[in-house]
Amino acid sequence: MSRRSKPFFVWRHLNKLRWVTLTLVFLMLILLPLLHVYQTYVAARAYDLLPLSEKQLYDTMELITAPFVSDPASELDAIKGNTWSGTFWGFKLSDPLAVVGQIAAAQSIYWPFFLTALIPIAFTVIFGRFFCGWICPATFLYELNTNLGAWLHWAGLKTGNMHFDRRMKYGVLAAGLALSMLTGSVMVAAVYPPAILGREIYYAIALGGFGSGMIFFLGTLLFDLLVARRGFCRYVCPGGALYSLIGRYRVVRIRRIVESCNDCAKCNAVCEFGLDPLRDNFGQECNNCTACIAICPTDALDFTIRLTDYPYQGPGHLGRQYRGQKKKQGSTSATPCGQKAEAL
């Protein structure tokens, strides 16, 4: 028992932190347009002319921001934008897909823009597809959608559980980039939920109504609910494809501690991307969301620093299958297969 390594206890709670992050990002996407509307009122010195509801908005935003800024019209420009592209105190960050899409459309590289994606790319090289699990505002809604699907399933309604080829999204990415190249416009943004959500929320709040992108997004929600669980992210999303490719040899991975695993397969059931932690098959598409770590009843999943996944380590040592093997070995003699499992 002593050789069984225990994961650091904080890792179990990272999933909660992840939900906090997702919620914060999503709330920021709603708050920033509201702040912008407030700024426009301040800049126009229009308080007395506003209708009552707008006055309430003005007052609320003033209440929120008053402790931090003295001149809202200019100082609130510090944080602007969405996950597609944003600026923090003059420091610009962009989605790698925006950069790749723009390079495809222009067929040349505009370096100042390329540099804005450097930090996200560096994080992706280290943490893999972390954006999809930790930041993407669409993930927030998609995961709630998954929960809704689970409730509907529990209530006896039929929800979709179809499976498609995971490689489809790389095709979507390639097609989107090819289309961007042909049309000379960043077309991938039209089928990329975080970009759609970022701008549609802004349109809805500041410019008076959702655009057509919202219909597409609602379509993806229905697709996830009725056709394939989390289907858009798994099979279609071009951004997910790009992040998966960049994070293929990510440094920080989740691994299974075979000595602690009891083959309960809860990790496989909870994995949003339909990966196979039970058989050490995380692949390039794991987004380090830590949902599997949080649900594992025997603390058998841990972070590790490696460039590739472990090869399949055999059934978990606390599982029935492994113990059955062991008993058989004990009665006859040690088999190479059993030794291998021991060694790992």
Place this chain on the structure above:
Amino acid sequence: MKRRSFLKNIVVGTATLATVMLPYGVSRLLAPGIKIPKRNYLRPPGALKNDAEFVVACIGCGLCGEVCPPRCIRFHGRDGGAKVNTPYIDAAEKGCILCSKCIDVCPTNALTTTPIEKVDMGIAEIDRSACYPWVDQGICGACVSICPLGDKAISFKMWNQYRPYVRYGCVGCGLCVEVCPHPSKPIWIVDRSQEDVAKHAV
């Protein structure tokens, strides 16, 4: 036999129709493009001159709109085709105040740093058959008083204090269009290449 004559009739009928319609089609093809003056979409200040280049450079992040103090920058919807999600300014609705915040915030080279005098969103054009002072229906001067560039862009005719005329310093911000009290908006932003201003300014 009946079927054959029927088919023959169809062929002859189609051929006749095509021959009759041919002059109309040719004339439509050769006719000069009809100008549609309604609702012109201005690009934000500092936008690349070539609109195709602008669409290529723009990633549709909406940052320019999010920093715009008068909230004049809006975005093309599905109707924009390849221009979808790129910014525009509808001067009739709200004009640009030339604060250049959008230029600072743009992550790409779609909006490039430009001094205010060098901004080229177009140039204002006054329809002298509708503008109130020009048709002697009173005094106005709203466009002249709102202009952020002042005398360089728009001023009054010397011999009639209240008749405005546009000068080449105009950068096309569209504030004059926004404030023009005439319902048909006799002042409008046109492409600088249209060169109507010279004709009107004399």
